[in-house]
Amino acid sequence: MSKYKCLLWDLDDTLFDFKKCEHDGIVESFRKHGKSVTEDVISLYSKINDSYWKRLERQEITRQEVLVGRFRSLFETLMYYDMDAVAFQNTYHIELGKQATLMDGAWEALSASRDMGFCNYVITNGVAQTQKNRMRLSHLDELVDGVFISEELGVEKPSPVFFTKALKTIESEQKDITRDQILVVGDSLTSDMLGGYQSNLDICWFNVRKRENDLALPVNYEIFHLMDIITILV
Numbered sequence: 443m444s445k446y447k448c449l450l451w452d453l454d455d456t457l458f459d460f461k462k463c464e465h466d467g468i469v470e471s472f473r474k475h476g477k478s479v480t481e482d483v484i485s486l487y488s489k490i491n492d493s494y495w496k497r498l499e500r501q502e503i504t505r506q507e508v509l510v511g512r513f514r515s516l517f518e519t520l521m522y523y524d525m526d527a528v529a530f531q532n533t534y535h536i537e538l539g540k541q542a543t544l545m546d547g548a549w550e551a552l553s554a555s556r557d558m559g560f561c562n563y564v565i566t567n568g569v570a571q572t573q574k575n576r577m578r579l580s581h582l583d584e585l586v587d588g589v590f591i592s593e594e595l596g597v598e599k600p601s602p603v604f605f606t607k608a609l610k611t612i613e614s615e616q617k618d619i620t621r622d623q624i625l626v627v628g629d630s631l632t633s634d635m636l637g638g639y640q641s642n643l644d645i646c647w648f649n650v651r652k653r654e655n656d657l658a659l660p661v662n663y664e665i666f667h668l669m670d671i672i673t674i675l676v
């Protein structure tokens with residue numbers, strides 16, 4: 443019998459195949475702005491985007507600086523002086539909202555967890571409207587009990603405030619659940635694992651890219667495929 447009753451799932455690069463979603467969203471946005479795009483440009487964007495979200499996690503910049511700044515940096519690097527970062531962000535916001543490719547095993551793992559009687563919540567740093575669109579398109583919204591989005595909570599993972607706010611709602615909705623019965627599942631050491639750890643929750647690292655644990659965080663579990671979670675739940 444598992445000690446857990448409730449799972450908190452990260453969304454991007456955990457339930458969603460974010461690399462694919464991002465790739466297709468960027469291609470479509472460039473197309474709408476009359477420019478073709480190469481794989482090199484997409485991987486450059488991806489690196490810039492990661493660095494901006496990491497800076498937001500460290501509270502060095504604001505959310506708005508992430509959303510527009512990443513494209514401003516990209517266009518400056520590429521010397522695309524005719525491109526308007528604000529207009530492009532508006533397009534990308536819409537196009538990313540249409541991208542909902544799931545990670546291998548995501549639907550199966552979440553369905554199994556639900557069928558086994560666990561409650562399931564999503565915890566995500568992201569733009570609320572985008573994340574809600576994508577959850578609806580993928581039908582993930584039908585499998586979860588609730589969604590916590592940093593834009594709506596007003597604070598990003600890994601801040602313990604994010605987790606405190608989410609836990610308060612969960613504890614009011616799921617009367618018989620205690621904190622030691624909650625497990626955080628996510629791919630990111632710096633947001634999901636660090637935030638869960640600092641909030642005294644058990645943490646399961648979805649290490650799909652087989653990275654080094656360079657924060658040396660004492661994760662309770664490490665899985666390489668989402669369906670591996672089942673062995674923890676039985």
Ligand SMILES: [Mg+2]
Nearest residue numbers: 452454455629
């Ligand atoms: Mg993630």
